[in-house]
Amino acid sequence: MHTVSASASCHNNSQLPEMTSIHQLPPATAHKLSMGQVVTSVFSVVKELLENALDAGATSVDVRLDDFGLDKIEVRDNGCGLSPQDTAVMGQAHYTSKIRQLDDLGSLSSFGFRGEAMSAVCASCDVTVATRTVAEQAGRLVTLGPDGAVVSQKPVARAQALMAATAVSQPRLRLTLHHNGAQLLHKAPCDSAKTAAVQVLKSEVARQLQPLTLGDDLLRVEVLLPAVDAPPKVAGRSTADQCFVIVNGRVVNYRAVEKVLRRLFSDRHGLTPPKVPVSVVQVTVPPALLDVNLEPNKTRLLLLCEEKLLSLLEDGCGRLLPGAGTVDRADRPVHRAGRHHALLAADG
Structure with a gap:
């Protein structure tokens, strides 16, 4: 309870500061x-x-x-x-x-x-x-x-990320990006995805990317992964912004591929939380095994040989990253050619 009382000292009000009325603060x-x-x-x-x-x-x-x-x-x-x-x-x-x-x-x-x-x-x-x-x-x-x-x-808009991915996917293309008068990206024509990645990322990790070729005439996979002795804190990223997945020359969002690389790289280096390695995955398949007409922006796709692709990555990248855990074939999810099932798998 708050009590207000008057006393004799109040008679000498000339000594008291002038009071203003109570008001609400702004x-x-x-x-x-x-x-x-x-x-x-x-x-x-x-x-x-x-x-x-x-x-x-x-x-x-x-x-x-x-x-x-x-x-x-x-x-x-x-x-x-x-x-x-x-x-x-x-x-x-x-x-x-x-x-x-x-x-x-x-x-x-x-x-x-x-x-x-x-x-x-x-x-x-x-x-x-x-x-x-x-x-x-x-x-x-x-x-x-x-x-x-x-x-x-x-x-x-993820314009810079799109331009970087496009630059890596099209090595012979000259590409620049400017914003408010400042040049954010410049890539000269070159002859390989690794050289393009070095130009775009401008990092020592990109310069030390190791090539790996997998597959056969039906499914060809070319992978660039960080060197085994590359510092994991530099070679790994919390997001997949420097993991470029390219299918038949088209830059795509492929969560299943990113997950495989994240697990293998993180197991190799004992990373918690896991990180996605700076990497390039180029997949080449006959057009008949590919459906890019899943959504208007065409950044997701249906790959009818997805199970084979993931198996190749598990085995091949697992050898390039010694110490990384692998998943037994019997434990791997089966990605059948059904349109709905494969869509879910590709989107992660």
Whole structure:
């Protein structure tokens, strides 16, 4: 209980400061005052963003700081991403996906639940979020204001990744990419996928890629994998952005191939969480064994000899990466030629 009483000292009101009437604080001021209890330092910003990544199911998180985090804090993760609907309110106070009512706290399994972290970060920092779910072809680059509201939003097209993959798949092609006057990619004509990869990736790992040829006249597979002694932290990636899968000259998203390479590479180096090696996989098959007409953008396909392809990769790449575990043929999933089953297998 709060009690207010008058006393004799109040008669000498000339000694008291002038009082103003009670008024409501502006929403922006009230927001900053309350959120200041959540974000008190660089440490607390990193903590909140790291816990967000873990709650999103991330198995890989990269944190980058400029001037110890006073200029910039960047957190990248491979979590589930945010849908367009969730993106619109992700910075708003007390919006959360963790609980719906107070009783839910009894079964809470997440780090966050109050819906205050992103709102608090927005109140103290300039915030930009790039996010994409697995169901989306392109993500969104979202700028949030001090109140957590979306200030601007634009699609993040994966143009640079597409250009890089195309450059590797077409060695004889000259290709450049510019953005806002800056050159992001330049590739001169060359005679091999390895030379093209070196030009595009500009890394020592690319220069040391080892070639491997598998298959027969019906199914030919040419693979470039990191050298066995390449540092796994450099030769492996948390995403498949430098794993180029090319089928009959066409760049495709082939999750089943990526999974095989991820497991073999990670087993070889004992990596937890697993990583995808910097690699190039070129597959050549007769057109009759290939259906690219699964969706309008033609980045997924139906390969009727997929079981043979995966077996070749398991055995051949397993030999090139000594120490990597292999899957017995009896334990491998059978990918029959049925259209629906093969579609699921190719998409992972």
